[in-house]
Amino acid sequence: MSQISIINAKTKDDIAAVKAVFIDYMAFIEDYLGQSLCFQGTDAEFATFPDIYDALLLVRLDGEAVAACGIKPFKPGICELKRLYCxxxxxxxxxxxxxxxxxxxxxxxxxxxxxxxxxxxxxTHANKIYEALGFKDIDRYYDNPMGCSRYMALDLKD
Structure with missing residues (x-):
């Protein structure tokens, strides 16, 4: 049976592992979309990593870093789920x-x-997860030149 751990990345090594997963995500998504995500300020994000995030989560499977995501402040009371990738x-x-x-x-x-x-x-797999967890479609919330994006939100109040 596989050993899975999900942790808050705090150490230098864990933060470096999250950054490596994020870089793999960038390569995957830019290849999938056929265009760069540089309009999101990714050069500055990775130059000062992890400064823009409130939290970084890392998944290890049998000790190997295999997935990650970030929680990024957007505006008071609202955060963004960013760069989720496995x-x-x-x-x-x-x-x-x-x-x-x-x-x-x-x-x-x-x-x-x-x-x-x-x-x-x-x-579709990601969309099914978000829908199953209660995320709902919303209007575009930031300037994004790609017309294929879907914007979603989840109310976190119990």
Whole structure:
């Protein structure tokens, strides 16, 4: 049986592991979309990593870093779920759902009342997770030149 741990990345090594997963995510999503995400300020994000995040979550499977996501402040009371990605080596263990659930819990602990995210409608597995956890479609909440994005929000108040 596989050993799975989901942690708040705090150490230098764990933060570096999250950054590596995020870089893999960037390569995956830019290849999938056929365009760069530089409009999101990714150069500055990675140059000062992890400064823009309130929390980083890391999943290890049998000791190997396989998935991660970040919680980023958006505006008072609202955070964004960012860069959620599971490497191929971690797939098949429901890590995307488990990681999203942990991020929701962490955002509540941090005092947020809402969580926003953007995704691509074609990423059906991710969309199913978000829908199952109660995320609802919302209007575009930031300037995004890509027309294929789907914007969602979750009310974090119990």
């Amino acid at each position: 490497r191929p080596a971690g797939r098949g263990h429901r890590l995307g759902q488990r990681l999203t659930e942990r991020a929701i819990s962490q955002a509540k602990t941090l005092g947020y009342s809402q969580m926003f995210l953007d995704t691509d409608a074609g990423l």
